[in-house]
Amino acid sequence: MRATRSVIIAAGLLFATTALAQQKPPPKPSDLLALFFHNHLDRILSPIGQPKPVPLPRARVTQLREQFIDHGSKAPEPKKPMYEAAIAVCDAVSAAMDEREKAIASLQGSAAVHAPSDLGAHRKDIPSRGGLGTAILAGATLGREAHEEANRKQEARQTDNFFTVQQKNQWTQRALQLRQQIDALAARERDAERAAEHSISGDAPPAANTITLDKSIQVKVKYGTATIQAGTTLPVISRDANGVVVQYMGENVALPP
Numbered sequence: 582m583r584a585t586r587s588v589i590i591a592a593g594l595l596f597a598t599t600a601l602a603q604q605k606p607p608p609k610p611s612d613l614l615a616l617f618f619h620n621h622l623d624r625i626l627s628p629i630g631q632p633k634p635v636p637l638p639r640a641r642v643t644q645l646r647e648q649f650i651d652h653g654s655k656a657p658e659p660k661k662p663m664y665e666a667a668i669a670v671c672d673a674v675s676a677a678m679d680e681r682e683k684a685i686a687s688l689q690g691s692a693a694v695h696a697p698s699d700l701g702a703h704r705k706d707i708p709s710r711g712g713l714g715t716a717i718l719a720g721a722t723l724g725r726e727a728h729e730e731a732n733r734k735q736e737a738r739q740t741d742n743f744f745t746v747q748q749k750n751q752w753t754q755r756a757l758q759l760r761q762q763i764d765a766l767a768a769r770e771r772d773a774e775r776a777a778e779h780s781i782s783g784d785a786p787p788a789a790n791t792i793t794l795d796k797s798i799q800v801k802v803k804y805g806t807a808t809i810q811a812g813t814t815l816p817v818i819s820r821d822a823n824g825v826v827v828q829y830m831g832e833n834v835a836l837p838p
Contacts, residue, residue: 634685
């Protein structure tokens with residue numbers, strides 16, 4: 582009986598040990614954020630005024646944020662800063678989505694309120710009685726007023742178009758700024774990960790597959806150009822005689838020589 586109980590206990594311990602050994606550590610925040618950027622960031626920061634509305638991944642951002650909070654509460658002390666940095670990235674992405682929605686609402690509001698087209702219009706009363714000369718004068722007056730009204734409407738449309746283009750351009754410029762802010766926070770999170778790994782292992786973090794900028798540089802991205810700040814560490818995709826290609830906000834970009 583005792584032998585059977587010992588076998589059962591040993592089997593239970595073996596099962597528990599095997600289960601613990603098979604448990605994988607949670608994925609690094611940088612991996613989850615990089616996948617999110619690849620799938621969603623371009624849409625969040627894409628131009629406004631498109632025919633079809635762009636779906637915003639609010640639920641996914643909330644899910645990631647809660648996941649980082651949960652893992653951070655259970656993580657050893659050296660790893661807590663990287664989860665706090667990852668939460669800051671999620672907050673920045675949520676703020677970017679809020680700004681996009683406000684920009685779209687402002688654009689739609691401007692489109693709904695058209696510029697007035699009757700400013701400066703002074704209609705004259707057309708005589709209802711009179712001879713041929715009066716009729717010719719009335720016809721000329723009506724024609725002139727119709728021409729003036731057409732000009733005013735065209736000017737109003739041009740004014741509407743001007744404000745629409747201006748608002749779209751303002752968002753495009755703001756989207757580039759938001760991309761830079763989000764990238765800076767994501768770089769801070771990656772730095773926190775490397776610091777945590779170094780603190781736990783005591784070994785120097787590998788640097789062969791990363792590069793740290795010693796000065797700010799401009800790079801070409803999908804919707805224009807962006808400035809990567811000095812001190813930012815980026816994963817290196819490739820190195821050759823033509824230069825270095827790095828991963829930046831889910832895109833592969835070439836660093837200028």
